[in-house]
Amino acid sequence: MTAVLPDTLTFDRLETPIGTALLVTDEAGALRAFNWTDYEPQMRAWIARHYPKAAVRNGVSPLRAAFQAYFAGDAQALATVPWVASGTAFQRQVWDTLCSIPAGETLSYAGLAQRIGRPTAMRAVGTANGANPVAVVVPCHRVIGANGSLTGYGGGLHRKRWLLSHEGASFREVLAA
Incomplete structure (x- = not known):
């Protein structure tokens, strides 16, 4: 089965206690990538390789509240976050x-x-x-x-x-x- 590639990816930046996080979500609201701004060039290169036809835009991730809750102390807040990962x-x-x-x-x-x-x-x-x-x-x-x-x-x-x-x-x- 071939995974459906997203048409659009939303790039969000979230301040956390350990640096600014980068959240990349697709149009269905699933997390496609997560990293830190100090690794942004590598992350953008990874996105270009795995999702070459996706338009990338800045915006607010629908998952932002879950990440905010996690970093504020709710260790379970990310347990139900939808994700899709490109890999073997x-x-x-x-x-x-x-x-x-x-x-x-x-x-x-x-x-x-x-x-x-x-x-x-x-x-x-x-x-x-x-x-x-x-x-x-x-x-x-x-x-x-x-x-x-x-x-x-x-x-x-x-x-x-x-x-x-x-x-x-x-x-x-x-x-x-």
């Missing part, structure tokens, strides 16, 4: 599985690989996790190292730390030697 079948499987990690909990890459029935695919799971175009809604920040430590996050470890703390999740700080 394997990536979409990983992203769907990420949504099974509740706010306030974390999972290791090995645990995520086991959940999708591919226990030896930890690296591939990590790569798919890093390619997630709808971060925060598809909670890639909830994946941490096997020892409970923070590991890479496309938006920066400072944001991952904040998001996990905001949701009440436990993790381990590992200081550089």
Whole structure:
């Protein structure tokens, strides 16, 4: 089945406690991309590759209130946000599985690989996790190292730390030697 590509994408900017977020929604109100303004050039290039015929306009996302509620303290506010992500079948499987990690909990890459029935695919799971175009809604920040430590996050470890703390999740700080 071929995914229906949007005709129009709305680009919204939302101030958050950890920087200005970019919300990209389609005409049906589904989130198509999420990132931070410090990654805007990469995000625009990604949008041009995945949605080359879509008109991009500035506007207010219909999802803005859900994001505002989340950043104001409601860790469950994004649980029902509709999203559509452009990716391979394997990536979409990983992203769907990420949504099974509740706010306030974390999972290791090995645990995520086991959940999708591919226990030896930890690296591939990590790569798919890093390619997630709808971060925060598809909670890639909830994946941490096997020892409970923070590991890479496309938006920066400072944001991952904040998001996990905001949701009440436990993790381990590992200081550089």
